[in-house]
Amino acid sequence: MNNTMDNETERLDELNDRYARALLPLTITFGFFAVFGFFGNLIILLVFSLSRDYKRNNFKVFVLTLAVIDMVICVTLIPAEMVKQRKYFEFGDVVTCKVKCFFNVFGASSSCLAFLVISIDRVRKVVQPFKKQMSPAIAVRILIVVACVFPILLAVPGTIMCGIKTTNMTNIHGGNTTIHLCETEEKYEKSIWRTVYKFTFIILLVGISVTYIVLYTFVMREAAKQMKAISMQRKHSSLETVFTTGIYYQNTIVNETPVSNIVKSDNTGSYMSVGTIINNGSLSKGSLENGDLKQRESIEQIRRKNVRPQKTKHFPTKTIIWFILTIVFIVTYFTLNILTLNVGKIVNMSPSEFTLFSFFFRIYFLNHVINPIVYAMFVKRFRSSCRNVFPMLLSKLR
Structure with missing residues (x-):
């Protein structure tokens, strides 16, 4: 009788290890994201801060702002997600869980609002070039409030409601195993404040994304003209x-x-x-x-x-860069929000199903590591500056 019961149960550590092994390739991939994102954004900071080729204008301000946001995410959120994947079903560290929840909200809202400021600047530059423009000093002040202070305030309620949730999961033998997840605490799960907070965040993301599309429609139409x-x-x-x-x-x-x-x-x-x-x-x-x-x-x-304006067959380079990064942001974070509706079903997923779900659920990490690749593709001067970044840094240190 006892042997039969032992065969039908699976200890928490065994269940967790089974899923952790399936998640290992994804965990390694996220590790690569963290390393590449950190050093890639570090190079961006060094190149645009130290090189004399980049004058103090709005483009430089926006590039440095996104680099700082992405670097913060690469050293906090992505490593925290890797830790979570190793202990997904026996997550007992409340502090690590709350830190992860904070940067989840901060990273999404900070990038979202920074791209909104950038899209407004693009409209002013391309569609309304002779009206008063946003100066670099004003852009810095706006970004501090919009892309730093406000996202922190927005992340605080989510951090408070986040914690360790205890529930049951069907194990490999068909029985139940008690698991501990880093999610919304049970006492807040059916709270009206939790519902209001969640829908406020979704409406904010959807509304700003629609605004992106409208603004870039005007920009692209003017560029075509x-x-x-x-x-x-x-x-x-x-x-x-x-x-x-x-x-x-x-x-x-x-x-x-x-x-x-x-x-x-x-x-x-x-x-x-x-x-x-x-x-x-x-x-x-x-x-x-x-x-x-x-x-x-x-x-x-x-x-x-007989001086003529510079000729080009292409859209303005900066507009292309910001448009690509904005589209990547919209696609990845919309994927996150759609899959959030199925988070409650993970307790019924097999290891392979859970791995596939986790990949698309965290695909928004691409948003924080892709910037160096886009700059290298479209900015020739950035490519040449990257080759000279270390000699340039040594000369500055001397």
Whole structure:
């Protein structure tokens, strides 16, 4: 009788080890993510902080902000997830569990809101280039509040409600084994505050993701119009055609403001489009004769040298970079939210089913390690700077 009962039971450590062995390849993969993400984002910080090739503009501010967020996740959340996978069903460390829950919420909300600020900046730069722009100093202040302080406040309630949950799981013999999971504590599971918090977070993520799509629709449409204008400029060599198209951007990483079709007024300190000035009639022949001498000489110098705006067949590089990273974020975190609905079913999953579920459930880790790859693909100067980062660092230390 006793032997029969022993054969139908599976101790907690045996059940946990069985699933941990199945999760081992995924745990190793996440370890690679953590190492690659840490060193990749460290290189980003060194390159953009130390190299003189990258002037202080919004692009640099955004790159450094995302690098800091991603590095924090790579040294906290991903290692904590690896620990959890080794002790998934006998997780008894409350402190580690709460730390993991905190960075789960912080990482998602911080990246989400940082990309929102970036998408707004893209719209201002591409769609509304002649309106007042977000300066690097203002961008830093906004990101501190939006992508740092607010995510911390948002993560606190989730951390409080997170803890060790004790339940039963069907073991290999068909019996029940008591397990301990790092999830929402039982006393908060049916709480109205837990429901409000969960749906607030989901609505925030969905709402901001829809905002991304709308904003980048405007950006891409305007970029397409610019490409069409450049095509017209190639067919008509007259500089007047270039000015009247309203082309205003350069496909560069360092410079935010093009020099070929922007004239700075010494009286106001503001920038105006040459094409806009000509089209609006504010620089007629008479006004040129009576207007500011330096402004007149600047425009006539452009005419004499026949300086044309930089040509490109592609969308602006920075727009492509932010669009790709935003799409990766939306896809990975939507996958997380959809699979969250099935978390309660893990107690009925086989080891292979649980491993597959865990892979897609944590696929959002890609969001925190992909940035160095995207920069290397699209920013030639970043690739060359990476090769020189260690000599550059040694020279700084000396």
